[in-house]
Amino acid sequence: MLTDQQLMSAIAAGDQQAYAEAVNRFARSIAAYAYRMTGRERDAEDIAQETMLRLWTQAHRWDPDKAELSTWLHRIARNLCIDFLRRDKSALSEEISGEQVDAQIAIDQQLDRDADVLRLRAAVAQLPERQRSALIMTHFGGLSNREVACILDVTVDALESLLARARRSLKSKLANEHNNMMNSEGAYKS
Amino acid sequence: MTEFTPERFEELMAMYGSDSNKWPAKERQAALSYVGKNPTAAREMQLWQAFDMQLQSFAVPTFSGLEARLLRQRLPVQQRGLADHILAWLFPEPHRMLAMLWRPAALAVVPLALGLFVGSVADMTVDGYAMSSFDEELYFLSLSDYAESI
Numbered sequence: 001m002l003t004d005q006q007l008m009s010a011i012a013a014g015d016q017q018a019y020a021e022a023v024n025r026f027a028r029s030i031a032a033y034a035y036r037m038t039g040r041e042r043d044a045e046d047i048a049q050e051t052m053l054r055l056w057t058q059a060h061r062w063d064p065d066k067a068e069l070s071t072w073l074h075r076i077a078r079n080l081c082i083d084f085l086r087r088d089k090s091a092l093s094e095e096i097s098g099e100q101v102d103a104q105i106a107i108d109q110q111l112d113r114d115a116d117v118l119r120l121r122a123a124v125a126q127l128p129e130r131q132r133s134a135l136i137m138t139h140f141g142g143l144s145n146r147e148v149a150c151i152l153d154v155t156v157d158a159l160e161s162l163l164a165r166a167r168r169s170l171k172s173k174l175a176n177e178h179n180n181m182m183n184s185e186g187a188y189k190s
Numbered sequence: 191m192t193e194f195t196p197e198r199f200e201e202l203m204a205m206y207g208s209d210s211n212k213w214p215a216k217e218r219q220a221a222l223s224y225v226g227k228n229p230t231a232a233r234e235m236q237l238w239q240a241f242d243m244q245l246q247s248f249a250v251p252t253f254s255g256l257e258a259r260l261l262r263q264r265l266p267v268q269q270r271g272l273a274d275h276i277l278a279w280l281f282p283e284p285h286r287m288l289a290m291l292w293r294p295a296a297l298a299v300v301p302l303a304l305g306l307f308v309g310s311v312a313d314m315t316v317d318g319y320a321m322s323s324f325d326e327e328l329y330f331l332s333l334s335d336y337a338e339s340i
């Protein structure tokens with residue numbers, strides 16, 4: 001298996017086999033990150049596609065001394081997500097707004113697990129972008145704090161502070177919603 | 191060993207999560223000992239564990255056929271500026287640097303070769319300078335006092 005450096009040298013030289021290997025190695029994790037950021041499968045795939053195209057066209061710009069390849073790609077993907085969210089502010093709200101979450105729950109009270117997932121997605125979507133990226137990349141992306149700090153262009157201490165704020169805010173929001181749901185169910189039963 | 195405060199314990203949970211393997215190594219033992227002795231901290235840790243499990247439910251689609259779709263698309267031409275080409279030629283990737291040292295050396299020789307070529311081809315004399323210099327020499331000779339040498 002090629003190292004990241006060998007892979008990128010080959011891609012910079014126009015080797016399409018090397019590009020295919022890079023796609024197989026990174027596209028899925030980029031798409032997963034983009035999905036958790038945007039909330040839409042189609043948009044996540046588009047962002048993964050654009051990220052991989054930039055890897056192809058800009059391969060010569062990657063500097064292994066500055067960042068690992070996965071870090072560099074996540075940084076590109078994050079910038080594309082930010083552009084996307086600026087362009088289409090409705091993206092997350094269209095799909096997972098709080099009202100729709102409530103509507104979904106009202107439609108089918110039996111699907112508690114799905115409702116919990118929708119609530120979680122809505123709560124994550126309401127986090128500020130930096131907190132959301134920090135949480136998604138460390139918790140789901142398997143990246144180290146040092147790598148994520150590099151992607152977000154902050155110190156590791158600042159990243160840990162972002163993570164703490166994100167997790168506290170999410171935990172409190174989910175707990176409140178859970179309590180509200182329990183109260184409303186109690187009122188419905190009585 | 192660090193004495194744990196409730197605030198520091200909450201901070202640890204918020205920053206690193208409820209999995210003690212992710213806590214900073216130098217604080218891990220003290221934190222676990224704190225949880226063992228403190229029922230309130232143990233209860234708080236359970237809440238954070240429940241939260242972390244809830245986070246895991248944020249699954250992503252399978253993205254079936256994603257790689258195949260990406261590889262089917264036509265790749266654009268890799269565009270690089272002239273400066274990028276020159277730099278890439280001069281300074282190849284680090285593991286080939288030693289073998290390619292002749293390239294920067296060759297570049298350094300170019301001004302020298304250019305100087306030699308210009309020096310051999312170009313006429314460096316200033317128009318009329320030789321003649322005027324000869325006339326001036328005769329003029330100064332005529333002014334010289336040769337009596338001293340006699």
